[in-house]
Every structure is written in C-alpha cells, then in structure tokens.
Amino acid sequence: MRPLxxxxxxxxxxxxxxxGDERLREEIEAHLAAQTEDNIRAGMTPQEAxxxxxxxxxxxxxxxxxxxxxxGLPFLDSLLMDVRYALRVxxxxxxxxxxxxxxxxxxxxxxVVVCGVINAVLLHPLGVSDLASLYQIRHKQWMxxxxxxxxxxxxxxxxxxxxxxxGMAGINSYSSAGLVWRxxxxxxxxxxxxxxxxxxxxxxxxxxxxFHATDEHGSGSAPFVVLSDGLWREAFNAxxxxxxxxIELNKHPFTVMGVAPAQFHGTEQFVWPEYWIPIVNGxxxxxxxxxxxxxxxxxxxRLKPGVTAQQATENLNAIAAELGKEYPExxxxxxxxxxxxxxxxxxGDVIRGFLYSxxxxxxxxxxxxxxxxxxxxxxxxxxxxxxxxLRAALGSSRRRLVKQLLTEAIVVSLMGGAAGLLTAYFxxxxxxxxxxDLGRLAVNADARVYLxxxxxxxGSALLFGMVPAxxxxxxxxxxxxxxxxxxxxxxxxxxxxDLLLGVQIAICTLLVTASLVAVQGxxxxxxxxxxxxxxxxxxxxxDLSQAELxxxxxxxKQKEMIEAARRIPGVTAVGAVSRTPMTGGLFGIPIFPxxxxxxxxxxxxxxxxxxTMSPGYLEAAGTRLLRGRDFSWHDTTETPYVAIVNETFAxxxxxxxxxxxxxxxxxxxxxxxxxxxxxxxxxxxxxxxxPVVYLAWSQNDYEHAIFVVRSLRTPAEIAAALQPALxxxxxxxxxxxxxxxxxxxxxxxxxxxxxxxxxxxxxxxxAMLAVTGIFGMAAYNVSRRIKELGIRVALxxxxxxxxxxxxxxxxxxxxxxxxVGLLSGVVASRLLEQIxxxxxxxxxxxxxxxxxxxxxxxxxxxxVPALRALAVDPSKLMREE
Amino acid sequence: MxxxxxxxxxxxxxxxxxxxxxxxxxxxxxxxxRIEKISGDLLSVNQGTLYPVLLRLEQEGAIASExxxxxxxxxxxFYRLTRAGHKLLAAEKRDWEQTAAIIAxxxxxxxxxxx
Numbered sequence: 001m002r003p004l005x006x007x008x009x010x011x012x013x014x015x016x017x018x019x020g021d022e023r024l025r026e027e028i029e030a031h032l033a034a035q036t037e038d039n040i041r042a043g044m045t046p047q048e049a050x051x052x053x054x055x056x057x058x059x060x061x062x063x064x065x066x067x068x069x070x071x072g073l074p075f076l077d078s079l080l081m082d083v084r085y086a087l088r089v090x091x092x093x094x095x096x097x098x099x100x101x102x103x104x105x106x107x108x109x110x111x112v113v114v115c116g117v118i119n120a121v122l123l124h125p126l127g128v129s130d131l132a133s134l135y136q137i138r139h140k141q142w143m144x145x146x147x148x149x150x151x152x153x154x155x156x157x158x159x160x161x162x163x164x165x166x167g168m169a170g171i172n173s174y175s176s177a178g179l180v181w182r183x184x185x186x187x188x189x190x191x192x193x194x195x196x197x198x199x200x201x202x203x204x205x206x207x208x209x210x211f212h213a214t215d216e217h218g219s220g221s222a223p224f225v226v227l228s229d230g231l232w233r234e235a236f237n238a239x240x241x242x243x244x245x246x247i248e249l250n251k252h253p254f255t256v257m258g259v260a261p262a263q264f265h266g267t268e269q270f271v272w273p274e275y276w277i278p279i280v281n282g283x284x285x286x287x288x289x290x291x292x293x294x295x296x297x298x299x300x301x302r303l304k305p306g307v308t309a310q311q312a313t314e315n316l317n318a319i320a321a322e323l324g325k326e327y328p329e330x331x332x333x334x335x336x337x338x339x340x341x342x343x344x345x346x347x348g349d350v351i352r353g354f355l356y357s358x359x360x361x362x363x364x365x366x367x368x369x370x371x372x373x374x375x376x377x378x379x380x381x382x383x384x385x386x387x388x389x390l391r392a393a394l395g396s397s398r399r400r401l402v403k404q405l406l407t408e409a410i411v412v413s414l415m416g417g418a419a420g421l422l423t424a425y426f427x428x429x430x431x432x433x434x435x436x437d438l439g440r441l442a443v444n445a446d447a448r449v450y451l452x453x454x455x456x457x458x459g460s461a462l463l464f465g466m467v468p469a470x471x472x473x474x475x476x477x478x479x480x481x482x483x484x485x486x487x488x489x490x491x492x493x494x495x496x497x498d499l500l501l502g503v504q505i506a507i508c509t510l511l512v513t514a515s516l517v518a519v520q521g522x523x524x525x526x527x528x529x530x531x532x533x534x535x536x537x538x539x540x541x542x543d544l545s546q547a548e549l550x551x552x553x554x555x556x557k558q559k560e561m562i563e564a565a566r567r568i569p570g571v572t573a574v575g576a577v578s579r580t581p582m583t584g585g586l587f588g589i590p591i592f593p594x595x596x597x598x599x600x601x602x603x604x605x606x607x608x609x610x611x612t613m614s615p616g617y618l619e620a621a622g623t624r625l626l627r628g629r630d631f632s633w634h635d636t637t638e639t640p641y642v643a644i645v646n647e648t649f650a651x652x653x654x655x656x657x658x659x660x661x662x663x664x665x666x667x668x669x670x671x672x673x674x675x676x677x678x679x680x681x682x683x684x685x686x687x688x689x690x691p692v693v694y695l696a697w698s699q700n701d702y703e704h705a706i707f708v709v710r711s712l713r714t715p716a717e718i719a720a721a722l723q724p725a726l727x728x729x730x731x732x733x734x735x736x737x738x739x740x741x742x743x744x745x746x747x748x749x750x751x752x753x754x755x756x757x758x759x760x761x762x763x764x765x766x767a768m769l770a771v772t773g774i775f776g777m778a779a780y781n782v783s784r785r786i787k788e789l790g791i792r793v794a795l796x797x798x799x800x801x802x803x804x805x806x807x808x809x810x811x812x813x814x815x816x817x818x819x820v821g822l823l824s825g826v827v828a829s830r831l832l833e834q835i836x837x838x839x840x841x842x843x844x845x846x847x848x849x850x851x852x853x854x855x856x857x858x859x860x861x862x863x864v865p866a867l868r869a870l871a872v873d874p875s876k877l878m879r880e881e
Numbered sequence: 882m883x884x885x886x887x888x889x890x891x892x893x894x895x896x897x898x899x900x901x902x903x904x905x906x907x908x909x910x911x912x913x914x915r916i917e918k919i920s921g922d923l924l925s926v927n928q929g930t931l932y933p934v935l936l937r938l939e940q941e942g943a944i945a946s947e948x949x950x951x952x953x954x955x956x957x958x959f960y961r962l963t964r965a966g967h968k969l970l971a972a973e974k975r976d977w978e979q980t981a982a983i984i985a986x987x988x989x990x991x992x993x994x995x996x
Contacts, residue, residue: 023958024932027909030957031928034910037953058927066933070940 024067032057078400082407090412096380097412099772100373104416105423106765107369107460112424112453114362118355119449126267126341129202130302135309136267136341137168137299137316139334149299151292152279154323154331158299161319164312166304167200169193170297172279173271178734179235180248186235187734188249190275191266192282195222200302201267207232208243208258211278219289222278225254229262231274249277250545267300267341292330295587300341309338328600361514361762364507366460368766371504372773374464377409378497379780381468402469409465410458417457421450467500498809501777502817505854508770509821513850515763517825520846531646531680532581533622534740538709538718539580540565540726541736545703555698557730558705559633562614564725570713575617576697576705581682582744591653591693592665599668606691608649609682610666614697618644618677620708628660628675631696642696644675649691666693667700708740715739767857774861778810782865786872794874806869807862814858822850893934895977896920898970901944901962908957909935935960943969 032053039049057063090097128134137149137158150158152170159168176189191197198210206229215222225247227236236242246253254277265272279297280289303312316336324333381388388401542561544554558576565574579586588607596603615631618624626647635642643666650659650673662673679689707726711718719737726735782789789802797805893916900915901907907915912935913928938944943966951957962970 026956027932027958028929030908030951030955031910031913033955034908034951034953034957035928038914056928058929060929063929063932066930067936070933070936 021064021068024064028057028060028063078403079407082404083411085404086408086411089408093380096376099776100376100412101416101419103369103372103769103772104413104457104460105419106768107366108417108420108453108456109423109427110365110762110765111362111456112421112449113427114355114359115452116424116428116449118359126265126269128264128267131340133303133305134201134341135301135303135312135338137301137336138339139336149295149297151294151330152289152297153292154327155297155299157323158316158319161322162301162312162315164304164307164315165301167196168299168301169197169200170279170299171197171267172282172297173266173268173273175273175277175282177249177275178251179275180251181235184235187736188231188274190228190277191273192279193276194279197276198226200300201264202302203260203264205258206261207240208256210258210260216278216280219280221280223252223254223281224257224278225249226257226276227259228265228272228274228276229260230265230272232259249275252281254281267298292327293589313338328598328602332602358758358762361511361759364511365762365765365769366456368504368507368511368769368773370460370463371500371507372769372776373460374467375497375500375504375773376776377405377464377468378500379776381405405469406462406465409468410461413457413461413464417453420457421453424453497777498813501773501810502813502820504773505770505814505817506821506824508766508773509818509850509854510825511766512763512770512853513822513825513846515759515761515766516846516849516853517843518759518763520843529680530581531623531678531682534744536710536712537620537622537740538711538715538722539736539738539740539743540707540709540722541705542707542726542730542733543704544730544733554703555701558614558697560729561705561707561726562616564729565707565709565722568709568711568718568721568725570718571709571711573616573620573710574707575620576614576707577617577621578612578702578704578706580621580706580708580740580743581611581680582684586683589666589693591691594663594665594670596665599665605664606649606652608645608666608691608693610693610695612695612697612700612702617708618694620710622710623680624678626676626678627658628673630675631694631698633698635696636698641669641671641699642674643671644677644694645673646677646692646694647679648689649693650676652691666695669699671695715742767853770854770857771861774810774814774858775864777813778807778862778865779868781809782806782869786869789869789872790874793872799870802869802872803866807866810862811858814854818851818854821854822847825850893930894938895970895973897931897934897938897960898943898962898966898973901960902967902970906949906959906961908951908959910957912960938966941969942966 032050035053035056036046036049039052040046042049044052054060139149149155155168155170159165159170162168170193172192175192176187179186179188195211195213195216198205199212203210205226210226211222211224215224227242232238232242242256243258244256246255248254260276266276301312303309313336320331320336321333323331391401392398542558544557549557562574562576565571586609589610590599590604591606591608592599592604613631615633618630625644628644631642631644643664645653645659653659653664654662659673659676663670664673665671677692677694680692681687682690682692709718709722719739722737723735785805789805792802792805896916896919897912900912900919904911904915909931910928913931935944935946939946939960942963944960945963946958946960948956949959
C-alpha cells in the first residue's frame with residue numbers, strides 16, 4: 001500500500017511543484033538561521049557562524065534536486081522538459097520537420113486505411129452468434145456459382161438426414177421485389193429463407209419478432225416479412241408501429257413481423273438484404289420447392305457442439321452419395337465441403353489473400369518510410385554532433401542524450417501519426433461512401449484501428465529513433481569538439497546510412513514493380529475477352545409475371561417490346577435474354593447424347609451453363625456468331641428444337657467434327673445445333689472456358705426478360721427513350737433500365753479497380769519516398785563535402801569528378817537497391833499474381849518500366865544536389881570558412 | 882583517522898523515526914542535531930539530506946508536519962510521528978534487530994564451531 005500512497009501524493013504534488021519549492025526554501029532558511037544562532041552562541045563571529053552553518057547543511061542545490069525527485073514525478077518532469085526541447089528543435093528546422101511529418105503521415109495513413117478495410121471485411125463479425133461453428137456448404141466443384149449449393153428438395157434431405165448439424169438453413173439470395181406501402185413503391189432486394197434461418201444464426205429481433213420453423217406449413221403458408229434495419233429507417237421512418245401492418249411485395253400481401261438489428265445484415269459481407277421472407281412464400285412458389293433440378297438455395301448450417309468440420313463433411317458426403325443413388329436424374333452425388341460464409345463463397349480465399357498481400361505492401365511502405373526517416377535523423381544527428389558533444393561534455397549522461405533523441409523521434413512521429421490517422425479517417429469515409437451499391441460495406445475506423453495506428457506510430461518512432469540514438473551513444477565528445485563537424489567517412493566503408501538508403505530503394509522498387517504489375521493487370525482485365533461488349537449497351541429488366549397475361553400473350557408482349565426498342569432512333573440491335581453473363585446464379589445443366597432413354601446424371605456427357613435468348617441477342621450483346629444462323633421467331637414449340645452453342649461446348653462434344661447439324665438432348669428435348677458462338681466469360685473473370693448452350697426464347701417461355709439495347713447514343717438519352725417505349729406496351733410492370741457497363745462495374749471491374757488503386761497508391765508513395773530518400777542523401781552529401789568539393793574544384797577537378805564525388809554514392813545505392821528490389825519482385829511474383837488478375841512481374845514491359853521509373857526518380861532526385869555541387873565557387877567558399 | 886561515515890538513506894529514515902518517537906514533535910534542525918548528538922558525532926549528516934527523507938516519510942504517511950513557532954519564536958515546520966509511523970518504526974526495529982543478530986552470530990563463529 002505504501003508505494004501506492006506515495007505515488008498518489010506524488011501525482012497530487014505534480015501540478016503544485018512550485019509550492020513545495022517554497023516550503024523547502026522556508027525550511028532551509030529556518031534551519032540555517034537556527035544553526036547560525038547556535039554557532040554564534042558557541043562563540044563564532046556572525047560571518048563565520050553563517051559560513052559554517054551552510055557548510056554543515058551541504059549543497060542546497062543537490063538537496064533541492066533530491067527533494068524534487070521525491071516530491072514530484074521526476075520521469076514526467078524530465079519528459080516534459082525533453083518534449084519542450086524537442087518541439088523547439090523541430091521548430092528550428094521547419095523543412096526537415098515537414099518532410100518527416102509528410103513521410104509519416106503517408107506511411108501511417110496507408111496502414112491505417114488498410115487496417116480499416118481488413119477490420120471491416122475480415123474482422124467485422126456478421127452479427128450472428130458463434131460464427132466459428134457456422135458453415136456454408138459448397139460443392140467440391142465450381143459449377144454452381146459462388147453462392148448456390150443445392151436444390152430445395154436436396155437441401156431438405158440434407159437437413160433431415162444429417163446427424164452433425166444442430167440446424168441447417170436454406171437461403172435464396174436472388175430475391176427482389178416491388179415493395180408497396182401506403183402508395184409509395186420502391187424496388188428492394190432481399191433473401192428468401194427457411195423458417196429456421198434466424199434461429200440457426202442466433203439473431204434476436206430489434207423490433208417485433210422473427211418467423212420460426214413452426215410458422216411454415218407448405219407453400220404460401222407464411223406471408224411474413226422481416227425488414228432490415230436500413231430499410232426500416234429509410235422507407236418506414238423507423239416507425240415501430242409498422243410491425244403488424246401489411247405491405248405488398250410483388251403485389252402479394254405480407255405482414256411485417258419484425259425488424260432485424262442494425263448489426264445484422266445477412267450472411268454476406270458485401271450484399272446486404274433489405275428484407276427476409278419465408279422461402280415457402282418466395283417468388284417462384286411451389287415449383288421451385290419441388291424441383292430437384294433447380295439449384296436454387298445456398299445452404300448454411302451450424303455444427304453441433306463437439307462436432308468437427310471434418311466429421312460433418314463426411315456425414316454430408318454419405319448423404320450426398322445416398323441421394324445420388326435415389327435420384328439419379330437430378331442428384332449427382334458430388335462431394336461437398338464446408339467453408340466460412342461471408343465473402344461470396346469461394347471468393348473469400350481470393351479476397352483474404354488480396355487483403356493480406358496489400359497489408360504486406362502497406363507494411364513495406366511504412367518500413368521504407370522508416371528507413372527514409374532513419375537516414376534523415378542520422379544525418380541530422382551527425383550535423384548536431386557538436387551540440388550533442390557539448391551537452392555530453394557539460395555533464396549530460398549518454399542515457400539522457402539518447403532519451404532526448406528518442407523523445408524527439410517520438411514527438412515527431414506522434415504528430416505525423418496523428419496527421420496520418422486524420423488522413424486515413426477521411427479516406428475511409430470516402431471509401432465507405434464510394435460504392436454505396438456495393439453492399440454498403442461498413443468500412444469504419446473503430447478503436448481497434450486507431451490502436452493499431454498508435455502502435456504503428458510508436459513502433460516506427462522506435463525504429464527510426466534508434467539510429468541517431470545509437471550514433472549519440474557512440475559519440476566521443478572530445479573527438480568531436482576537437483575535430484569539428486567533419487567526421488571523415490572512409491569512402492569504401494558501407495555506413496549504416498548507406499545500408500538504410502539501399503534497403504529503402506529496394507523496397508521502393510518492389511512497390512513500384514507491384515504497382516506497375518497492377519496497372520498491367522487492370523489493362524488486361526479491362527481488355528479481357530469477355531465474349532460480349534458491355535460498352536454502348538443498355539439493359540432493361542422487365543418482369544411480366546405480375547401482369548395478367550395468359551399463354552402466348554407474354555411472348556407477344558416481349559416481341560412487341562423488342563420491336564419498340566428497335567424503333568428508337570440510334571438503336572442498332574435489340575435482344576432479350578434470361579440472364580446476362582456475370583450476374584451469378586448459374587449452374588450446370590446436364591446434356592445427354594441423342595438416344596438416351598434413362599436421364600440419369602451419370603449418363604450425361606456435359607454440364608453446361610444455359611442462357612435463353614431471343615433472335616438478335618447475340619448481335620445486341622456483341623457476341624460473335626462464328627458459324628451457322630441466329631435464332632428466328634419461326635423457331636417455335638411446333639418446329640424442331642434448336643440451340644446455339646459456344647466453342648467450348650462444340651469442342652468438348654464433337655472435337656473436330658463440325659457442330660452445326662449435331663443433336664443432343666437438353667431439358668428433355670432433342671435439340672439441333674444451328675450455330676456456334678464465340679467463347680466468353682460467364683461467371684467471373686478467373687474462370688476457365690466453360691461450355692454454354694443458348695436456347696431459343698420462343699421455345700422456352702420466360703416471363704422475366706432482360707432486354708439488351710445497343711445504340712450509338714449516350715446511356716442517358718437511350719434510358720430516357722427506352723422507359724416510355726417499353727411502358728407504353730405494358731404499363732403496370734416495373735422496368736429497370738441501366739447501362740450494362742455500369743451494372744458490370746460493381747461486380748466485375750470493381751475488384752480489379754480497387755486492387756489497381758490500392759497498388760497504384762502504394763507505388764506512388766514508394767516513388768515519393770525513393771525521391772526524398774535519394775534527394776536527402778545526395779543533398780546531405782553535397783552540403784557536408786562542399787568544402788572538399790571547393791578544394792577539388794580549386795585544384796582543377798573536372799565536372800565528372802565533382803559529380804562522382806557528390807552524387808556517386810547515392811547512384812550506386814540506387815543501382816544496387818533497384819536490382820535487389822526487382823529481383824525480390826520477381827521472387828514475389830506468386831504473391832503479385834494472387835493480387836492482380838493476369839499479372840506477370842516477369843513481363844519485360846514491367847521490368848523495363850520499373851527500371852525506367854527508378855532511373856528517372858534517381859535523376860530527378862539528385863539533379864538539384866548535383867547542380868549545386870557543380871556550381872561550387874571555390875573562391876567564395878574559401879573566404880566564407 | 883578514518884573519515885566519518887556517510888549515513889545511508891534507509892538508516893537515516895530509521896533514525897528520524899526513532900528520534901521523533903523519543904522526543905515528540907521536532908523541526909528539521911532539531912532532528913539533525915539530535916541525530917548528531919545521539920550518534921556521538923560518529924556520524925556526520927550532511928544536514929540538508931534530511932529534508933528529502935522527511936518528505937518521503939511524510940508522503941508515506943509515517944510522519945505528519947505543520948508550521949508552528951519554534952523555541953526562539955521563528956516559524957518552523959514541526960514533524961511528528963503518526964500511528965502508521967509508530968507501526969513502521971516497530972517493524973523496522975524488528976527487522977534491524979534480526980539483521981544485527983544474524984550478523985552478530987556470524988562474527989561470533991569460531992573455526993571449531995563449524996566442524
């Protein structure tokens with residue numbers, strides 16, 4: 001207890017130090033007076049008495065210092081002094097301070113932004129309880145998209161038969177609806193889920209209630225809806241009274257049961273549903289609940305306590321094999337695996353890998369910044385060696401000097417770190433607002449991020465503060481005061497500073513290489529053969545399922561719409577398709593050879609993606625028809641079934657034999673190939689060539705059509721003309737018009753773009769650091785040796801000699817550092833390949849670009865010091881010194 | 882002649898406590914004089930060093946102080962032992978005696994005793 005009490009009273013004393021001083025002064029006075037009196041009484045003269053009294057008392061200053069050490073917090077006291085001194089020193093050299101602050105601001109800012117993103121994407125929980133035991137179930141192979149797992153009946157079988165999951169829920173996340181409430185209508189997207197969804201996830205409602213498994217009694221039995229917190233606030237003004245009222249979704253009444261808590265946003269990090277409805281009341285109704293061939297649900301499950309993922313997988317695979325035997329026409333018995341949900345299924349690995357790589361690069365930027373600062377501080381410490389030596393000579397302990405230098409480093413890095421945090425805060429804010437449609441990723445900086453920022457700041461302060469401190473520690477005051485500020489550097493010796501600059505340049509080269517690779521990858525991604533041309537095309541989504549049309553009327557209306565769109569001036573091609581590529585939700589459907597009688601999956605020869613399209617779609621989409629003919633409206637259910645296949649399909653089925661005129665069976669119809677279209681990307685940019693079959697619109701009726709309208713006019717003009725043209729044909733259905741390019745941007749181009757932006761920024765920062773590093777080194781070299789250079793010039797040295805002396809060393813370092821950086825870039829190519837699509841750091845363009853960049857940077861950075869060295873005027877210099 | 886010994890901090894604090902225990906409230910100069918007298922001038926106290934020790938003892942709660950007029954009507958700060966100080970003194974005394982006894986026993990040992 002005693003030390004604690006003492007600390008407490010010391011802390012209390014701290015602000016009132018001067019009062020304690022007063023008390024001591026008074027006590028000393030009284031003490032001396034009493035002693036003097038006694039001495040006089042003992043027979044001394046007053047003067048002698050006073051002198052003896054003082055002698056006996058001892059050094060007043062020493063006592064005072066001791067007293068203060070006892071009274072206050074000496075550590076804090078000297079710290080305050082150091083900080084004040086550091087601030088004064090920094091203010092004295094504003095240029096230096098500014099460079100240091102900027103460097104730190106950038107280095108730390110970048111890292112905090114990266115931390116913020118990682119925090120949001122990887123560390124931010126989904127808002128469900130016990131995430132560790134929650135798994136998403138996936139097929140071993142990729143054929144069924146990012147999210148989809150099985151058909152609803154198969155899901156139900158898995159749910160009934162498994163012994164390893166405490167709960168298993170199905171989700172159809174491709175649900176969207178026109179929401180009508182009090183005459184206001186808006187388009188919303190949500191999840192159709194099984195009744196046990198909220199219970200499996202362990203989420204509690206914010207308002208009202210959730211629906212449960214007991215609410216489901218077959219198709220259409222549970223017209224309930226749970227709103228997301230966002231939708232509740234946005235559309236219902238956060239009115240709790242909305243619970244229990246009825247809203248319309250796609251013209252069907254739904255009772256609002258409750259509101260989900262704000263931190264819960266479904267099971268995907270990037271796509272936030274706005275509502276949840278029971279799957280039994282979903283858009284597609286009974287059919288899809290009973291169709292084993294329609295892969296339509298994403299399955300998530302919670303493991304029973306004590307069950308491992310391995311055991312659960314084995315359990316599921318046994319069931320899958322059983323199902324494969326029981327339903328050979330629809331269930332292929334494919335093995336399953338478990339993944340953690342949240343990041344678009346298997347994309348999680350890619351995203352995680354990308355983020356970790358970016359983190360590594362950000363840390364490299366900070367390291368380069370630290371190396372830069374260490375060089376600067378070391379150079380400064382050398383310049384200040386006289387001051388330091390003087391202080392050492394006057395009795396300052398080395399420890400004290402080192403503490404002082406470290407304090408300076410910490411003060412400046414705290415300031416830089418604060419600036420970095422502020423910058424990062426703004427950047428994160430911008431990022432959070434940047435792509436609001438991209439699922440409102442909650443990128444916000446919380447305490448964790450700021451703590452990481454602080455830790456980085458202090459860590460880097462120690463890193464670059466140690467260098468000058470070490471220098472000060474080794475300083476011999478005598479040597480320096482005798483020798484003046486010029487400690488001779490042996491030319492052949494590699495000083496610590498050189499090493500630091502070399503490291504810095506190597507890291508910078510690596511980063512520059514990485515960002516060049518990223519730019520190259522981006523260019524590749526933008527020019528990747530998609531197999532269709534989103535530029536210059538508009539998409540109009542029209543769902544006729546709500547219109548009261550019968551039989552042939554739907555098809556007739558759709559034909560009319562295509563004609564109407566074609567009549568718009570400037571439109572060059574129009575076509576309808578069931579689903580545009582790269583919008584997910586794809587799964588392979590079995591293709592059987594002609595003559596098949598048993599449609600068991602093991603008899604199928606191929607699993608292909610299916611698109612249903614109208615005549616003219618290929619032209620409108622910009623997909624080339626390589627051979628054969630397009631569909632025509634004369635292909636009807638009365639005429640033979642026809643299909644157009646892509647090159648991969650044709651090659652896999654018939655190899656070298658021409659595909660036109662060949663037959664196969666799909667969806668129960670013997671179908672003839674009438675055309676071959678070019679290959680493309682259908683699911684994502686990374687996919688290998690996939691077989692695709694296009695079926696004729698007029699032979700497969702679809703109520704939900706996406707019209708692709710290609711034109712020469714701007715998207716805004718076309719959108720303005722398209723909307724009324726389509727509405728005039730069927731006024732009472734929702735029509736969504738958007739530019740194809742924009743709609744793709746979010747899903748396809750955003751990752752590539754984000755990667756490029758991130759790496760580009762890092763590369764830029766690295767380049768800046770390299771410039772300041774080389775410039776600093778060269779400028780310092782020149783100013784240090786200006787006298788020597790003057791003498792050389794006076795003795796008749798040539799310009800080349802002067803240049804070599806002035807900037808030779810930084811240039812050598814630049815060369816060595818760049819070489820090391822390039823080599824490590826090539827070695828780290830696997831890392832880079834993971835980050836950027838189709839990246840190749842060994843590409844001569846990249847290597848050449850990196851070399852050129854570094855050379856240009858080096859020349860730019862050392863130009864000024866070199867010019868200064870050349871302009872040395874010996875006569876003037878001699879006079880000055 | 883061997884130089885007079887400097888008093889170590891810990892022992893000085895103990896001496897102060899014992900002095901205050903014996904003589905009641907005293908000011909700094911008074912304490913210094915008593916210590917000198919009791920030790921029979923064997924110890925020289927650099928009298929000033931007393932004050933930091935007094936402050937520490939006060940912060941620890943072993944002694945308390947207040948301003949009061951001294952014997953010759955000067956304003957002086959008087960220190961007195963608190964209850965905690967009494968306890969501290971007793972504890973320190975015990976410790977010290979123990980240490981002294983152990984050391985004494987070591988000095989008393991003769992070669993024959995260890996056989």
